Amino acid sequence: MITALLAHPYPRFSVITIPLLKGLKQQFPQMDLRALYDMYPDGSIDLLAEREAISRSSLIIVAHPVFWYSVPALLKQWFDEVLAYGYAYGENGTAVKGKGVLWLPSLGTGYREGEFPGEVEISEVEAPLKRMWTFCGAKWLDPEIVDTRKSLTAEGFSDLIERLANRIADWESYHD
Numbered sequence: 581m582i583t584a585l586l587a588h589p590y591p592r593f594s595v596i597t598i599p600l601l602k603g604l605k606q607q608f609p610q611m612d613l614r615a616l617y618d619m620y621p622d623g624s625i626d627l628l629a630e631r632e633a634i635s636r637s638s639l640i641i642v643a644h645p646v647f648w649y650s651v652p653a654l655l656k657q658w659f660d661e662v663l664a665y666g667y668a669y670g671e672n673g674t675a676v677k678g679k680g681v682l683w684l685p686s687l688g689t690g691y692r693e694g695e696f697p698g699e700v701e702i703s704e705v706e707a708p709l710k711r712m713w714t715f716c717g718a719k720w721l722d723p724e725i726v727d728t729r730k731s732l733t734a735e736g737f738s739d740l741i742e743r744l745a746n747r748i749a750d751w752e753s754y755h756d
């Protein structure tokens with residue numbers, strides 16, 4: 581089972597993250613696609629529901645546009661509230677242990693090549709997320725970073741979905 585945490589506060593303007601997740605949902609109809617900003621418009625996250633979704637899954641996809649070298653605010657709140665002591669770490673906190681985490685950030689729109697985050701900077705965005713999930717015992721998979729400064733053709737986009745679908749199917753064949 582796959583849970584996808586999708587955090588995009590402006591879905592109408594999304595040309596990458598939302599189409600990408602919709603494409604994956606077509607390939608994996610059983611995927612639990614959790615559009616956090618649709619589900620929790622008032623910012624009040626249902627912790628029980630989120631934890632149930634996580635406990636059903638062997639793979640957690642985390643998809644969002646990069647906002648100021650970080651994640652959109654509701655996703656940060658999700659991390660802070662859902663991955664709590666006694667659940668995700670600390671005493672009896674083993675809920676995400678052994679689960680795979682696949683990070684799918686998109687970035688770059690409005691910035692010139694070399695101007696905003698390049699290779700070095702995206703690794704800086706990745707570092708705290710990777711540390712957080714691995715601290716909780718999850719397995720950090722190679723992320724799939726979509727840099728909108730590098731032009732993505734329709735064909736490139738389908739290739740990306742296909743590559744991701746293969747990786748996800750591979751993970752599932754070993755872990756479900």
Ligand SMILES: Cc1cc2nc3c(=O)[nH]c(=O)nc-3n(C[C@H](O)[C@H](O)[C@H](O)COP(=O)(O)O)c2cc1C
Pocket residue numbers: 588593594595596597598644645646647648649650685686687688689690691696697728
């Ligand atoms: C508030 C805000 C902050 C952003 N910060 C960054 C950033 O730090 N680095 C970056 O490369 N792009 C940044 N962007 C651009 C978005 O990451 C980019 O538009 C988005 O990933 C495109 O994906 P989408 O089509 O799914 O919206 C920012 C955009 C907004 C609205």
